[in-house]
Amino acid sequence: xxxxxxxxxxxxxxxxxxxxxxxxxxxxxxxxxxxxxxxxxxxxxxxxxxxxxxxxxxxxxxxxxxxxxxxxxxxxxxxxxxxxxxxxxxxxxxxxxxxxxxxxxxxxxxxxxxxxxxxxxxxxxxxxxxxxxxxxxxxxxxxxxxxxxxxxxxxxxxxxxxxxxxxxxxxxxxxxxxxxxxxxxxxxxxxxxxxxxxxxxxxxxxxxxxxxxxxxxxxxxxxxxxxxxxxxxxxxxxxxxxxxxxxxxxxxxxxxxxxxxxxxxxxxxxxxxxxxxxxxxxxxxxxxxxxxxxxxxxxxxxxxxxxxxxxxxxxxxxxxxxxxxxxxxxxxxxxxxxxxxxxxxxxxxxxxxxxxxxxxxxxxxxxxxxxxxxxxxxxxxxxxxxxxxxxxxxxxxxxxxxxxxxxxxxxxxxxxxxxxxxxxxxxxxxxxxxxxxxxxxxxxxxxxxxxxxxxxxxxxxxxxxxxxxxxxxxxxxxxxxxxxxxxxxxxxxxxxxxxxxxxxxxxxxxxxxxxxxxxxxxxxxxxxxxxxxxxxxxxxxxxxxxxxxxxxxxxxxxxxxxxxxxxxxxxxxxxxxxxxxxxxxxxxxxxxxxxxxxxxxxxxxxxxxxxxxxxxxxxxxxxxxxxxxxxxxxxxxxxxxxxxxxxxxxxxxxxxxxxxxxxxxxxxxxxxxxxxxxxxxxxxxxxxxxxxxxxxxxxxxxxxxxxxxxxxxxxxxxxxxxxxxxxxxxxxxxxxxxxxxxxxxxxxxxxxxxxxxx
Amino acid sequence: xxxxxxxxxxxxxxxxxxxxxxxxxxxxxxxxxxxxxxxxxxxxxxxxxxxxxxxxxxxxxxxxxxxxxxxxxxxxxxxxxxxxxxxxxxxxxxxxxxxxxxxxxxxxxxxxxxxxxxxxxxxxxxxxxxxxxxxxxxxxxxxxxxxxxxxxxxxxxx
Numbered sequence: 001x002x003x004x005x006x007x008x009x010x011x012x013x014x015x016x017x018x019x020x021x022x023x024x025x026x027x028x029x030x031x032x033x034x035x036x037x038x039x040x041x042x043x044x045x046x047x048x049x050x051x052x053x054x055x056x057x058x059x060x061x062x063x064x065x066x067x068x069x070x071x072x073x074x075x076x077x078x079x080x081x082x083x084x085x086x087x088x089x090x091x092x093x094x095x096x097x098x099x100x101x102x103x104x105x106x107x108x109x110x111x112x113x114x115x116x117x118x119x120x121x122x123x124x125x126x127x128x129x130x131x132x133x134x135x136x137x138x139x140x141x142x143x144x145x146x147x148x149x150x151x152x153x154x155x156x157x158x159x160x161x162x163x164x165x166x167x168x169x170x171x172x173x174x175x176x177x178x179x180x181x182x183x184x185x186x187x188x189x190x191x192x193x194x195x196x197x198x199x200x201x202x203x204x205x206x207x208x209x210x211x212x213x214x215x216x217x218x219x220x221x222x223x224x225x226x227x228x229x230x231x232x233x234x235x236x237x238x239x240x241x242x243x244x245x246x247x248x249x250x251x252x253x254x255x256x257x258x259x260x261x262x263x264x265x266x267x268x269x270x271x272x273x274x275x276x277x278x279x280x281x282x283x284x285x286x287x288x289x290x291x292x293x294x295x296x297x298x299x300x301x302x303x304x305x306x307x308x309x310x311x312x313x314x315x316x317x318x319x320x321x322x323x324x325x326x327x328x329x330x331x332x333x334x335x336x337x338x339x340x341x342x343x344x345x346x347x348x349x350x351x352x353x354x355x356x357x358x359x360x361x362x363x364x365x366x367x368x369x370x371x372x373x374x375x376x377x378x379x380x381x382x383x384x385x386x387x388x389x390x391x392x393x394x395x396x397x398x399x400x401x402x403x404x405x406x407x408x409x410x411x412x413x414x415x416x417x418x419x420x421x422x423x424x425x426x427x428x429x430x431x432x433x434x435x436x437x438x439x440x441x442x443x444x445x446x447x448x449x450x451x452x453x454x455x456x457x458x459x460x461x462x463x464x465x466x467x468x469x470x471x472x473x474x475x476x477x478x479x480x481x482x483x484x485x486x487x488x489x490x491x492x493x494x495x496x497x498x499x500x501x502x503x504x505x506x507x508x509x510x511x512x513x514x515x516x517x518x519x520x521x522x523x524x525x526x527x528x529x530x531x532x533x534x535x536x537x538x539x540x541x542x543x544x545x546x547x548x549x550x551x552x553x554x555x556x557x558x559x560x561x562x563x564x565x566x567x568x569x570x571x572x573x574x575x576x577x578x579x580x581x582x583x584x585x586x587x588x589x590x591x592x593x594x595x596x597x598x599x600x601x602x603x604x605x606x607x608x609x610x611x612x613x614x615x616x617x618x619x620x621x622x623x624x625x626x627x628x629x630x631x632x633x634x635x636x637x638x639x640x641x642x643x644x645x646x647x648x649x650x651x652x653x654x655x656x657x658x659x660x661x662x663x664x665x666x667x668x669x670x671x672x673x674x675x676x677x678x679x680x681x682x683x684x685x686x687x688x689x690x691x692x693x694x695x696x697x698x699x700x701x702x703x704x705x706x707x708x709x710x711x712x713x714x715x716x717x718x719x720x721x722x723x724x725x726x727x728x729x730x731x732x733x734x735x736x737x738x739x740x741x742x743x744x745x746x747x748x749x750x751x752x753x754x755x756x757x758x
Numbered sequence: 759x760x761x762x763x764x765x766x767x768x769x770x771x772x773x774x775x776x777x778x779x780x781x782x783x784x785x786x787x788x789x790x791x792x793x794x795x796x797x798x799x800x801x802x803x804x805x806x807x808x809x810x811x812x813x814x815x816x817x818x819x820x821x822x823x824x825x826x827x828x829x830x831x832x833x834x835x836x837x838x839x840x841x842x843x844x845x846x847x848x849x850x851x852x853x854x855x856x857x858x859x860x861x862x863x864x865x866x867x868x869x870x871x872x873x874x875x876x877x878x879x880x881x882x883x884x885x886x887x888x889x890x891x892x893x894x895x896x897x898x899x900x901x902x903x904x905x906x907x908x909x910x911x912x913x914x915x916x
Contacts, residue, residue, distance in 0.1 A: 083860025083899045211856040218861035219849040221793025221834035225862060228792035236787055262759075262776060282783035283776070285799065343797050343805060343862045343898040392795070392862030393898045424798035614802075615894075637856055641901065645859060648900025671803045671896045680891040682902035749780050749799045753819030756801065757810060758877050 005194045006137040009062065010187035015069060016145060017186070019062035020137035022078075022119045022130060063131070065094060065138040067146065071166055071179030073098055075135070076110040080122040080364045082342075082391035082398055084702045085638035088213045089128055090135055092635055096205045097139035097198055099163040100178065102213065112366035112386035121466075122364035123399055123519070125591045125700025128634055132698050133197075140197040142185075149185040150176050200632075200696065207693065209637035214390075226347045226361055226389045227421055234349045234417035235265060237410060238284040240274040240291045241426050243742035244298035244664035245515060249274060253292040261287050266414040272430075273745075275410040277418055282749070285423070289744040299514035301664035305436070308460055308661065309334060311511045312438040316458040319442035321503065326444040326451050329542065331535050333441075334727045335527040336658035337460075337666065338434045339674055340520040344392025345427040350407035351417035356383045361404040362391025365466040369401030373408045395649075396519040397432060399466040423746040425669035433659055433666070434520035435460035435513075439531040443501065448543055450554065453501035457528055458509040462487055463517045491524050497532065498589050499554035515661075521646075522706035525590060526653055527728075533586045533711035534724055547585055547715070548573050559694055560589060563596045563627045570689055571598035571625035580604035581622075584716025586650075588707040591700025593630040595643065597650070597712035599623065599683070603720040612680050614672040616736045619720070621651050621713055623685040626705055631695035640688040643705040647686065650709020652677040654717065654725075658732045662739075669740035669747070675731075763827045766791070767836025773822075781817035781825060782806050785833065793834035793865045797896065804895035807866035808833045814873030834865035837872075848872045851912035859899035867895045867905055875913045885913045 008020040066074050073094055081087045087107040095102045113120060119130075143163065150168045151158040153176075160171040166178045200206075217223040242248065249269050252258075258276065259267045263283035268275050276287040319330070348361035357377055363369050363386065370386040377384070391398050407420035422431065437459040444451045464487060491508035506528070540550035548568050555561050564587060567573070573583060580603050587596045600623040610617040624647045633639050656675035659666040668674040710728075718724040727733065740747050763772045766789070775784050782799070785791040785808075794817060797805030801819035808817055809832040810825075817831075825831065837846045845853070848868050858864045870893055878885045890906050897905070 083862075085859070211853065212858060214861065215853050215856060215858055218858040218864050219834075219845070219852045219868060220838065221865045223861050224792070225795070227786075227796065230790065236783075280775075280779060280783040280787040281796070281799075282779045282787075341898075342860075343803065343896060344795070344860075345797075391860060393860045395898065421796065424800065424803070612891075641856065641859055641899075641904070644903050645900035648897075648902060670798055670800050672800075676896060676898060677900060677902065678896070679893045679902055679906075682906070684887050684906070686903040747800060750801050750819040751778075751821050751824075753801055753816045754810070754824060757813040757815040758873055 005196050006133065007192060007194055008137045008141040010141065010145060010191045010193055011064065012189050013066070013186055015182045015186050016067040016142055017064055018138045018141040018145065019064045020134040020141070021062060022134050063134050063138060065142055067142050067178055067182045067185070069179050069182045071177050072104045072106055073100055073142070074106045074108070076108050078110040078113060078116055078120045079127050080362060080388055080391055080394070080398060081109060082362060082364070082394035084642060085212060085635065086127045088210060088638055089634045090131060091213055092206055092210055093132065093135045094139045096203055097136050098143050098166070100166040102205065102210060104166060107213070109388040109390070111388060112370040114367050114370060114381050116367065120365070120367050125702040125704060128698045129592070129700055136197040137195060140195045141193055144195055145185045146178055146181050149181050153184070206634055207636070210635050211637065223390060225344055225392050226349060227419065229349060229360055229389065231349050231351065231360065231417060231419065234351060234419040235277050235279060236281040236284050237275060237277040237407070237418040237420045238281065238288050238423060239270070239272055239406065240276065240288040240293060241430050241745045242273060242295045242298060243745065244301045245430060246299035248296040249293055250296045251294040253294065254290070258287050258290050261290060266416065268410065268413045270406070270409050270413060272406055277414060277416065281421060285746060285749065288746055289748060298664050303513060303664055304662050305336065305660060308436050308513065309438065311513070312436065312458040312460065315509050315511050316438060316440055316456050317507070317509065319440065319454045319456065321442065321444060321452045321454055323444050326446040327542070328445070329443045329535060329538050331441050331531070331538070332726065333439045333531040335437045336728065336732045337436045337661055338520060338653060338658055339428050339431065339666070339668065340396040340434055340518060341427045341431050342393030342395055342397050345424055346397070346403035346422040346431060347420060348403040348407040349417070349419050350404065350411040352377060352408055352411035357408060358385045359404050359408060360387045360389050361401060362389050362394070362398050363401050363404060364394060364398045365401070368466055369404050372401065372405055376405065376409065377412055395521045396434070400432060400518055425740060425746045428659070428668045428674055429666050430516060432463070432516045432518035435462055435515060435517045437527045439527060441531055441535050443535055443539060445539060445542070450499070450501040450539065452503040453497055455506040455528065455532060456509070457507065457524065458511065460515060461510040461512045461517065462519060464490065494524060494590055495528055498556055498560055498587060499536070499551070500556055501554065521649060522703035525588060525707035526650070526710045529586070529588045529707035530711045530714050530728065534714055534718060537715050537718060538724065546574070551587060559629060560587065560594055563594055563629050563691060566689060566691070567596040567598050567625060567627040570627065570687060573598060580720060582716050582720035584712050584714070584719055586708040586711025586715055588704070588711065591704055592695070592697060593628065593699035593701055593704050595626055595628040595705045595708045597647070597705065597708040598625045599712045599716045601713065601716040601720050603717065610680070615678060615680065616656050616675045616731060617680060618655055618731055619717060620681055621683045624683045624709070625687045626708070627689045627691065628701070628705065629691040629694050630701045631697045631699040632693045633690050634698055636690040639690055639701055642702055643688045644686060646703070646705030647709045648677040648682065649706045651681060651713055653710045653729060654713035655729050656681065656731055658729050660735060665742060667735070667739040673737045675736070762822045762825060764825045765830045767832055768840050775822050777823035778821045781820045781822050784822045785817060791833055791835060795862055795866065797863065804870060805863050805866040807869040807895065809869060809873065812876065814870045834869060837868070846872065847915040848912040851908040854911065855904050855908040857901050857904040857908050859901055863895060863897045867897065870895050871905065871909045871912070875909065875916055885909060
């Protein structure tokens with residue numbers, strides 16, 4: 001097969017700089033086959049990965065690789081690193097193509113580049129899928145140019161040269177490092193060139209396990225996050241927030257008194273509350289707590305868990321296919337609100353002047369944030385510089401520039417630079433959340449065949465205004481889904497049933513309520529797939545089939561079968577388990593990848609009733625195994641890390657992790673209220689199997705394993721207890737903590753820390 | 759405001775601060791030591807975990823006035839060998855197991871893990887699953903399993 005050539009550019013620069021366009025090659029559609037074939041759903045042939053990648057194609061935007069005189073290569077990645085490991089994986093692609101050691105490649109995060117239009121959004125597990133080809137193309141051009149430069153200097157043909165570790169060697173023993181050639185290889189004009197990247201069969205680095213490039217900085221405390229940056233005069237700043245979501249300031253009764261508090265430099269009313277700026281965050285906490293504010297109502301004051309659920313149920317259309325001459329299963333599931341709060345709370349630095357603004361924040365859609373800030377300040381976009389900082393986790397949270405916007409508003413209002421930090425309690429109560437959803441499923445079956453599968457999913461509306469909508473709008477003419485709205489489009493492009501279940505429909509209904517919402521890792525899939533996989537287990541039981549054998553026989557794709565077979569083997573599916581414990585499996589495919597998870601859960605009283613101070617215990621997942629096929633793994637070690645995180649997420653979502661909404665505010669205000677998975681609920685055995693290259697197309701991975709993990713834990717719980725859970729997380733009905741007060745909005749820090757020293 | 763003196767990563771420091779200011783803000787906002795992270799300020803998430811005289815504690819919940827002039831405070835920045843620069847075995851294990859993802863919680867995780875191993879030793883045993891279950895540090899990336907593996911392998915070298 002002839003290898004494809006790609007277009008790139010030599011750029012005019014003092015040292016070698018090359019560029020390529022974002023926009024990947026066409027991807028062959030999957031094919032479906034099986035028992036009662038289901039017509040392909042849109043996501044089978046054209047999914048969200050394609051939409052995000054194609055959105056990039058018409059815009060002539062360039063990513064640039066530079067070779068420096070010190071022998072290193074550098075690349076400013078137009079994406080956000082939030083722990084998912086893309087700086088490492090992209091560095092590997094560049095190192096591979098250049099034949100440079102990974103340690104000599106520096107990948108930084110690009111400032112907001114408005115000329116990239118739609119192509120600076122980190123989301124949909126799309127970075128590797130979108131960047132794979134252009135990054136390789138650019139690096140291949142650089143390599144070719146360096147070789148041509150050496151060949152010309154030495155008067156020998158390029159074919160007589162070889163490269164190892166960034167050193168070019170000629171047949172007659174001459175050597176030159178990339179660094180020594182970087183200036184000579186530079187171009188003085190912009191010139192288009194074509195190149196054929198290295199054949200993938202020749203990869204020696206890509207596909208091998210590599211450690212994170214920032215690991216040393218992390219373990220020595222040197223890695224800098226937003227709040228660690230020393231921006232001159234950007235003093236600690238916090239906001240006193242309302243007792244209900246979107247409540248507004250009517251009056252501040254003691255403004256002068258708080259302004260006079262020790263260390264406080266400024267107090268100002270802003271659109272989200274009352275901002276305070278001071279010498280230390282400790283003094284800001286004191287000031288926020290001291291503020292006496294009269295608050296106006298918020299946007300969801302009348303809403304609580306029950307009222308939202310009632311609205312979702314009322315909005316859900318009934319199943320359309322009646323059970324005629326078939327048996328049927330009807331089931332309904334409820335998934336509570338869940339916070340996508342990262343360990344790093346919302347934060348940003350802003351320095352707003354009369355004629356310009358400079359912002360630092362972990363941002364996954366920095367162009368949108370830049371445009372919003374420019375509009376708010378009445379400045380041209382070009383006067384707003386937005387630096388994308390290393391993010392301390394995202395899980396969907398950093399798709400929005402909430403803190404950056406707020407910091408810019410405060411800095412503008414008080415005329416000084418600010419370092420804005422949200423309090424943890426605010427981050428849970430006023431930060432964004434994955435909204436509650438309700439899923440109704442009807443399956444009709446006859447004998448050993450499934451005749452129809454219908455899933456009606458209803459959700460409190462998810463905010464996609466960070467720009468994902470823009471991307472999809474830009475490509476909507478190419479989408480096979482017609483006149484759908486943004487949320488419905490995302491839903492339709494991401495959800496497809498992997499089984500041949502006859503007539504298959506999945507729909508999304510959104511109820512517009514004014515909560516602060518946003519996508520959370522894996523967006524709709526965890527809840528949709530969890531409900532589906534529980535029903536699949538029920539179907540298997542009705543047909544007296546083993547859950548793994550059942551899935552196997554109904555799969556649309558041999559690739560899915562291979563993953564499940566591997567899982568059953570490695571996870572010892574079907575081994576005998578004590579009463580009160582059980583195995584469960586879950587499967588999910590998305591982003592041109594697929595994953596299967598097997599867990600073992602212990603629901604025996606001695607485990608469920610373990611005592612942990614201020615913590616919830618409950619059932620424990622004792623073992624987790626995942627098999628993952630991403631088409632072409634770039635960094636299998638980073639992939640394993642991501643999948644382990646997905647397992648931690650799935651365990652939390654199934655068993656312990658939710659927000660309780662009461663009268664317009666989540667009750668959760670700390671990590672001892674919002675029960676994300678902790679060590680005492682972590683499996684003591686875990687194994688991630690990465691399938692070798694299958695399709696050759698690098699699929700998405702960052703979010704892939706959340707849905708399959710949640711589903712596996714739910715299915716295991718059902719098998720261990722003999723009762724299918726229908727409300728998630730399973731402990732949501734019991735409030736396991738005393739809620740913090742609403743006024744003042746944040747608690748004081750304790751003073752007894754030394755008592756707990758160990 | 760008053761003067762507070764203590765030993766920080768082997769160096770005697772004196773800082774002007776209100777008595778009730780929590781040590782985390784003395785470290786981060788006044789002394790520019792940013793390894794200990796803010797994750798809650800409630801002694802819950804443990805992202806700021808440091809050592810006081812070799813024991814793990816959370817400076818977000820200790821007023822600076824409670825720190826004595828003879829107290830030795832160690833942050834992640836002061837963990838490596840001060841003469842040779844060699845990493846502590848726990849830091850090295852973190853690299854060997856490629857534990858970190860975003861890295862925000864990891865300075866606190868490492869400091870807590872060291873103390874947990876020492877605590878087990880003081881009680882005359884090696885670190886067990888039950889000990890590891892007692893680590894309260896949140897990792898929202900969910901690196902818990904690799905933390906367990908790294909702590910065990912570091913313990914063998916401590």
